[in-house]
Amino acid sequence: MIRTTLPPILQVHGLRKQFGDHVVLASVNLVVPRGSIVSVLGRSGTGKSVFLKCLAGLLRPDAGEVRFENGSADAVRRRCSYLFQANALFDSLTALENVALPLEQTTRLSRPEIAQVARNALESLGLDRFADHFPAQMSGGMQKRLALARALATQPELVLFDEPTAGLDPPARNAVFEMIVQYRQEFDFTAVVVTHDVPEALAASDRVALLEEGRTYFEGTPAEFAASGDCIVRSFGDNKVTVRTS
């Protein structure tokens, strides 16, 4: 499962971002091996989502370097997809139209080809029966899958997940992480997952990074994270385990 020997698809060095006088990211470093699932953990307000938005190009870092494999950040960002915490689906478009949208606007495919690719993406995620449904007519889990279908329709190499389990109950959280693992194998993408859910992230990820006070406090495998003697890493994990068993 762990594929850390593969070359990194993404390397981040000394990433810094501040809003006014408030430094959100002081210096974040991260290496993402191709084909892996990397979870970025941290307390609320440690800048995990800001970090992900810097990777996606939605925010411009103040300093530091985001280096993608074989190309400039902009070139490879076109091979990136982003899953928003609240899915960011177009509520006036049907499921099929939502998935077709990036294909219509960024590829030269004909309309029948786009419809076919979009239907295939929906079918892969078990949503083919809901092609004509609007997002508001679907459950939270189905909307999450629809957002993933839209993200995967353009066959990205890197998918960025921003709190994919936010607001979901424990079984649904597990299902989302299982979905990421399953479709990572099926679609062969690399995943960076920002999350609070330590147990699920440790079970699903190849590597884990912990952000603390705007810095990468820990970076390693889930086994190393679980075995760490560091009090911050342990307290973080222990707290989550307590929450899980209660």
Next chain:
Amino acid sequence: MMRLLQSVGQSSLATVAGLGDFAMFVSRAVAAVPATRQLGRRWIRAVHEQGVRCVSVVTIVGLFSGLVLGLQGYYVLARFGSAGALGTFVSLTLTRELAPVLGALMIVGQAGSAIAAEIGIHRNSEQIDALITMGIDPLGYLITPRLFAALIVFPILTIAFTLVGLWGGYLSGSLLLGLDSGVYWSGVHFAVRFADVRECLLKALVFGVVTIAICCHSGFTTHHRVGVSGSQAVSVSTTRAVVLASVATLAADYLITSFLV
């Protein structure tokens, strides 16, 4: 005193920066034309959004404007023994002023507010960020079709407003108050020159681009509203769009009229 000067200076700088931001917004929306896919389809949708939805309100307001002009014009002109000039009065008033201005204000109220709210919701629910991450230019996708739709919708609806208004003037002036219909329509026929129609259409075009750009910009910058967020920010953006677009319509009307008269 220094604080007052400082405050005035800061407000002036903010206004200039805002105007610059607005100009960049419109320029980028226009420059996005070559890279925007399926612009035609989205343009047709925008024409429907602005045009078809506003036909009823524009024609109703046009009818009542004509009716009122017919009534008021008849009584005022009759005092001077010039009731026969009613057709001239109604047609020139509608063509040169009321149709482009009231038509634009009605479209802003009906379609402009909806555009600002819709784009504001796109911004709030991260749909605009989603477009960026999908490699889609949000200006090309959301703004450009609406700006270009305004170029056809405003002139057509202004013409509709004028024609219905002329008919309204005929209803009140001729059918209700008894002015000979031949006198009324010949007044219309001989009063309106090509220059009047050109002024009418020029105003409609300018009002269309300016007001729809303001409404789009207001929605697009919903996340910049200070002190409010979420649905409140959308509400503020919508109100701001309608107020700014209405003021801009009247200001532009004065400028164009002063250059053309």
